[in-house]
Amino acid sequence: MKLRVVSASHHLHTVREGEPLPDLTPTLKQVCRERPRRVDRFIELALLGSGLCVQGRQLKPDCGLYLGSGFGPMGSNVAVQEQLLRDRECPKPFDFMNILGASAGFHVARNLGLKGPNLFISRRGASLEAALVAVQADMQLGIVSQALLGVVEEVTLPLDQHRQRHEWHADTPVAEGSHWLLLEKDGTAGKPLRLVRLSDLKELEDYLQAYYSPSGRIYWSLGGEAAVIGALSQRFMAHTPIDSGIHDSQPAAWVAEYAASDESGPLLLIGIGPGESYRLLHLGP
């Protein structure tokens, strides 16, 4: 089954040493019906990305909200642990509420007037892919006809501690991100998106042979398969991401940036599946 990306938004901000996080207030004023109160950075990022993605559009009554993240609301989690274990106090109520998994989804739904399914799904390094296949299954079964899918990763200062939590090197450039896709099942608007299951390397090679275009983009979602990637990369040139900061859901940044662009070649995102299999996200022709 093909989905269609009818709208997308892409916020990726590299956070540099000694600099504060960017103020999101001006954009939030543009996209929020009411001023969000007592929300944390993670919720602000979710409101910003979702608002930009659907700006000026009328959403369908059954639109589902699917939010993915590898690390979730880390800033509030840090605050709550410090209050409890360092300061020896009960967590402040609003910090505690913001770490509950449904809080960001609640605020996005409230801002956009969504009443349908509302989910938070995580898979380290692959939250986009995990949420996307959930969207696909729900659309295939007619649970929803439209889905707003977002992937959010925040940066929690100081940067050295942020890197330690992610087990990154001390000089790794880091970024916060909020990447959103508005997906529909039918119609002709936007770019087509397919999720393809390939049972082995031969099927992957055949698929790439059929759809690879030098004018498109090809990405490897997960590491650890250096030998395979090496063999294939001699024939299919992988796209080199621009030199910017990273977060746990980097594939979401690639996909949303491409979806929001007017590029016409295909984007192929390759991930490792169970056993010998591969999962491929194919966006575009």
Added chain:
Amino acid sequence: MSGAYIRGVGLASPLGMDAESSIAALLSGAAQPARLTLDGLTEPLNLSYHHIPDGAELFDPQRLGRLLPQVVRAATESLSEAERATLPVFVGSSCFSVALAEAEYAASLARGTVDAIAMPRCDYDYPAKLACAALRSSGETWSYNTACSSSANALLGALRFLEAGVYDHALVLGVECANRISLAGFSGLQVLAEAVRPFDAARRGMVLGEGLGAVLFSARHVPGALRILGGANNCDTHNVTTANPDGRSIAEVLRAALAATGTDIGAVRAIKVHGTGSVSGDQAEAAGLSQVFPTLPSLSGLKGYIGHSLGACGVVELVLFAGALQRGLIPSTAGFSAPDPALGLRPLTGSAPAPAGCYLLNHFGFGGNNTVLVLEKPA
């Protein structure tokens, strides 16, 4: 909608260390929370809490790693090694790896480490990784975190992959293991009580508990097995912590679950209520139920036996409720004695016969996340 059959279960609950003993204890009416002192605070907290009786220190960060594999193996023992090797795992939890992170941070603070890092790890995948290691599986994983409806939503997610023909089997886990943040956080919200009294005139709040549940679902028919027909999820944007007391969004999700599964309200034999014992939560649930059912079927609440296992309650309560139905009984509602005239409903105070037919399971969470499941008991 074809649904999915319950092929295997595993459980560690405050009622017992496995599903069999927990269901037997449920039907015998055993239920008493323990008293727990949460020290290390300026003012220590003394709380009621339902804990898994494994004999270990409650906040031992390795407990989950010891207990969860046993629960996973119990649920999947009917599968072959090859089937286990690619089994997809769907986890619903509100604790994930937080106990590990608490222990590491506390240890750093105790050592006097100047730059001790709060939340030194965050791993939503941790329970899924434990399950995959126990199964020796490279299967795909999904970790759901939607507060108290987490594992009910994980279950719906798994069901849809089975119905879409993506998988033949799926393992769904509900995971809640004791941690300081949940206890202190909910205490700070002033929503905890000494005892759970669902829908009772004297209800004052909820009592927390832990629970680890696993259900193996099969898309193929399993003779005699109960079947999840489906369900629905929606979002109530009234307030982040409290459901709309008018019950409208709860009525909507109940109707959506019935419609999605083609279930007539007359076919509903009983409802496993969410029934936290909170004043406003029970009010909203009662209002929603009365809008959908002109005559209410039997109501059964389980949190008086095991406490509120937060993100795990969808799976933990399914294992207990389904087990009771298979033994021919709808469980009574521990903690309920005096009806609240404002709610106009009266949950079961004794076990009742469980006929073949459909049963609803309600799960409502902070953030307005509402999920209702429909379970079928075969004739």
